[in-house]
Amino acid sequence: MGTLQEMLALLFGENGELRQIIGVTLQMSFTSTTIAVCSGIPLGAFLGISDFKGKRFVMRIVHTLMGLPPVVAGLIVFFLLSRSGPLGQYKLLYSVTAMVTAQVMLIFPVAAGLSASIVSMRAPLVRETAQGIGLSPWTQLAYMLYECRKQLFSVVFTGFGRAISEVGAAQLVGGNIQYKTRVMTTAIVLETNKGNFDKAVALGIVLLIIAFIITSAAQLLQDGRPTDC
Amino acid sequence: MLRLDRVQKSYKGRCVLNIKELAFNKGGRYAIIGPNGSGKSTLLRVLAGVLATDSGQVIYEQGLKPQLGYMPQKPYAYGFSVLRNVSIAIKGQMHSKQAALEALRKVGMERFAHAKGNSLSGGEAQRVALARMIALPRPLLLLDEPTSATDIAGSESVENALLDYCKQTGCTLILATHSLAQAQRVAETIIMLDHGNIAEYGPVNQVLFYPQSEEGQKFIRHWKWS
Amino acid sequence: MKKITSLFLLLILVLGMTSCSSSSQSAASETPAASTPEAATEASPSEPEATEPEQDTAEAPENPIIRLSTTTSVNDSGLLPYLQPAFEADTGYKLEITSAGTGAAIEKGRTGDADLLLVHAKASEEEFIAEGYAPERIPFMYNFFVIVGPTDDPAGVASSENASSAFKAIAEGGYTFISRGDDSGTHKAELKIWETEPNPETDKWYVSAGAGVGACINMASEQQAYVLTDKATYLSHELKDTLSLLLEKSDEMKNTYSMLAVSPDKWPDTNIDGANAFIEWMLSDKATQMINEYGIAEYGEQLFFVE
Numbered sequence: 192m193g194t195l196q197e198m199l200a201l202l203f204g205e206n207g208e209l210r211q212i213i214g215v216t217l218q219m220s221f222t223s224t225t226i227a228v229c230s231g232i233p234l235g236a237f238l239g240i241s242d243f244k245g246k247r248f249v250m251r252i253v254h255t256l257m258g259l260p261p262v263v264a265g266l267i268v269f270f271l272l273s274r275s276g277p278l279g280q281y282k283l284l285y286s287v288t289a290m291v292t293a294q295v296m297l298i299f300p301v302a303a304g305l306s307a308s309i310v311s312m313r314a315p316l317v318r319e320t321a322q323g324i325g326l327s328p329w330t331q332l333a334y335m336l337y338e339c340r341k342q343l344f345s346v347v348f349t350g351f352g353r354a355i356s357e358v359g360a361a362q363l364v365g366g367n368i369q370y371k372t373r374v375m376t377t378a379i380v381l382e383t384n385k386g387n388f389d390k391a392v393a394l395g396i397v398l399l400i401i402a403f404i405i406t407s408a409a410q411l412l413q414d415g416r417p418t419d420c
Numbered sequence: 421m422l423r424l425d426r427v428q429k430s431y432k433g434r435c436v437l438n439i440k441e442l443a444f445n446k447g448g449r450y451a452i453i454g455p456n457g458s459g460k461s462t463l464l465r466v467l468a469g470v471l472a473t474d475s476g477q478v479i480y481e482q483g484l485k486p487q488l489g490y491m492p493q494k495p496y497a498y499g500f501s502v503l504r505n506v507s508i509a510i511k512g513q514m515h516s517k518q519a520a521l522e523a524l525r526k527v528g529m530e531r532f533a534h535a536k537g538n539s540l541s542g543g544e545a546q547r548v549a550l551a552r553m554i555a556l557p558r559p560l561l562l563l564d565e566p567t568s569a570t571d572i573a574g575s576e577s578v579e580n581a582l583l584d585y586c587k588q589t590g591c592t593l594i595l596a597t598h599s600l601a602q603a604q605r606v607a608e609t610i611i612m613l614d615h616g617n618i619a620e621y622g623p624v625n626q627v628l629f630y631p632q633s634e635e636g637q638k639f640i641r642h643w644k645w646s
Numbered sequence: 647m648k649k650i651t652s653l654f655l656l657l658i659l660v661l662g663m664t665s666c667s668s669s670s671q672s673a674a675s676e677t678p679a680a681s682t683p684e685a686a687t688e689a690s691p692s693e694p695e696a697t698e699p700e701q702d703t704a705e706a707p708e709n710p711i712i713r714l715s716t717t718t719s720v721n722d723s724g725l726l727p728y729l730q731p732a733f734e735a736d737t738g739y740k741l742e743i744t745s746a747g748t749g750a751a752i753e754k755g756r757t758g759d760a761d762l763l764l765v766h767a768k769a770s771e772e773e774f775i776a777e778g779y780a781p782e783r784i785p786f787m788y789n790f791f792v793i794v795g796p797t798d799d800p801a802g803v804a805s806s807e808n809a810s811s812a813f814k815a816i817a818e819g820g821y822t823f824i825s826r827g828d829d830s831g832t833h834k835a836e837l838k839i840w841e842t843e844p845n846p847e848t849d850k851w852y853v854s855a856g857a858g859v860g861a862c863i864n865m866a867s868e869q870q871a872y873v874l875t876d877k878a879t880y881l882s883h884e885l886k887d888t889l890s891l892l893l894e895k896s897d898e899m900k901n902t903y904s905m906l907a908v909s910p911d912k913w914p915d916t917n918i919d920g921a922n923a924f925i926e927w928m929l930s931d932k933a934t935q936m937i938n939e940y941g942i943a944e945y946g947e948q949l950f951f952v953e
Binding site: 273274282284285362366367368369370371373377378381383384385386387388 | 746747748749750751752753827828829830846847853854855856857858861865867868869
């Protein structure tokens with residue numbers, strides 16, 4: 192019960208720190224998801240409808256990248272952005288920008304791979320009809336995105352879920368700096384290390400609730416009309 | 421206006437098309453018949469350019485390829501309205517909505533104009549696909565069993581619409597069909613395929629009543645008037 | 647097949663949950679390093695004597711395993727692994743060392759997950775004693791925090807009289823300062839030095855990192871900032887050459903380490919004999935000498951001092 196009180200106090204009390212942390216978390220997650228899906232979904236859909244010589248090879252690369260461990264993405268971005276790295280002059284390490292970069296690196300392949308799979312299921316049915324009436328490849332892509340819109344939308348939610356629960360890269364390249372790059376996941380790690388288990392659990396519950404809302408929304412979209420895909 | 425030159429196509433080790441030469445004249449009406457697996461669909465796909473050949477080539481008259489219309493056996497209808505499904509085939513024309521509606525009327529589908537494309541049955545989807553074909557003048561129509569899911573009455577009205585269209589536009593028509601009666605009604609020339617090779621070729625009544633080859637005779641003897 | 651797989655998974659889940667709940671009171675998680683040794687000691691106090699490997703000089707005690715909870719800075723300095731073989735050979739006990747931030751390290755004593763604490767946060771230790779979890783604290787060694795920062799030292803820390811005037815110069819000049827921000831011993835010591843505690847929300851030069859020593863040194867190197875750290879960790883850090891050691895041996899930066907044995911009044915099963923044996927050994931002449939010698943060979947100077 193102490194935890195429940197703690198949670199409510201954190202959320203609605205005088206101390207606005209949790210609200211600030213949630214704010215940074217959402218800002219980071221929205222940004223990375225948007226960038227990753229706006230580039231990943233069209234690319235994935237394009238791969239799904241295309242039929243070219245190296246397609247299998249490209250798809251294999253995409254699927255491998257989907258399994259990139261988050262902390263490795265963090266490591267790569269860390270070295271890119273650190274003072275001694277190629278982009279060090281921009282001093283981007285330990286910022287929300289750095290965190291977004293790492294997350295985009297993670298979510299983009301996921302968005303592309305999932306979209307390609309979704310579209311590939313329907314593509315063979317559509318391809319010959321579309322070619323037969325002379326639709327341009329761009330038009331075909333646009334209509335295909337429309338046809339699979341429900342499932343592709345669920346990819347957005349999948350991406351968002353990944354972003355919001357990511358901790359390894361966020362810690363590495365963000366630095367968990369108070370009021371700047373502290374997000375819910377890194378805050379939970381910190382509070383646990385400090386021994387404030389009640390606070391950590393309260394944070395965890397809030398994060399869980401947010402994550403569940405996202406996943407449920409994705410599920411609802413997935414269970415769309417059965418005639419789709 | 422269109423011909424094949426030493427075209428070969430294999431699929432999973434099996435030869436599905438093997439045509440030394442085959443030519444189509446402008447304004448002609450051709451029916452491709454043959455038993456299942458004889459290569460009818462494959463031939464149409466190759467002619468339409470949606471399937472690449474292993475060897476040989478398809479030679480088109482200048483400007484023909486981008487303007488032809490091809491309709492697969494199981495045509496796809498997008499999830500938006502039927503009317504829109506047809507009007508997307510009409511490129512860059514001002515009154516495409518009207519032309520689409522007119523085409524739907526010709527195939528007897530104008531009642532479905534505002535229905536969703538994914539709510540159509542197989543036969544309805546085929547007629548919509550046909551509307552796409554005839555919604556604008558085309559030099560060549562390639563149709564793969566366009567009435568396979570339609571009933572007899574429907575088929576006849578579709579055939580009439582096709583013939584009207586051909587007369588008006590002077591287009592070349594090549595269609596695959598499993599109905600010899602339909603071939604007789606619609607076509608002037610028959611091409612019969614057997615295991616990817618041309619077994620029969622000639623004017624419609626000549627082939628149907630006096631098939632020359634062994635395969636031709638076997639096949640045509642077992643047909644059902646439908 | 648599906649049924650069997652899901653039953654199997656359920657079984658694993660149930661086993662996992664029961665072993666977790668039996669080893670800690672609260673719903674809290676333990677650091678991953680700790681979880682396997684905790685589960686092992688949960689078995690029973692009487693381990694079979696045959697399993698003691700390093701048994702040439704001493705006889706095996708009844709409960710040979712001592713769960714020692716310490717902080718990341720102590721662990722990162724390498725002192726404990728250095729002392730451990732000698733202790734184990736001399737006494738026949740086996741040390742299971744877990745490290746975490748000061749807060750979590752002390753919390754292990756409260757939850758019964760440790761027999762003995764080795765920490766350096768006097769106020770927190772006294773709180774622990776006041777709550778009855780330990781009878782006393784035994785301070786036995788000390789070292790100094792140092793202020794480390796950019797080589798060009800814009801705040802003039804190197805020429806400051808003491809730590810507080812150095813911090814004052816940093817605050818006045820608005821030079822970036824990396825704080826541990828995690829309630830650790832180092833953090834608490836740092837807070838004491840500031841005349842007016844900086845506010846991470848409004849003082850943009852004050853970076854509250856919420857991270858361990860190593861990560862803070864990374865950040866300081868990256869941003870060419872000032873940071874308070876313990877000397878041992880700094881010397882053993884890979885990036886130490888990107889920064890300079892600017893101020894050391896100021897009184898406010900004395901860091902005292904104490905041992906606390908967890909009281910059997912709170913946790914009857916705690917290995918009080920083992921804890922006391924460790925404390926006794928650490929206060930012995932032999933240990934004193936070893937501690938004083940630590941670091942001289944590798945870094946050229948003494949890292950820990952025994953009073």
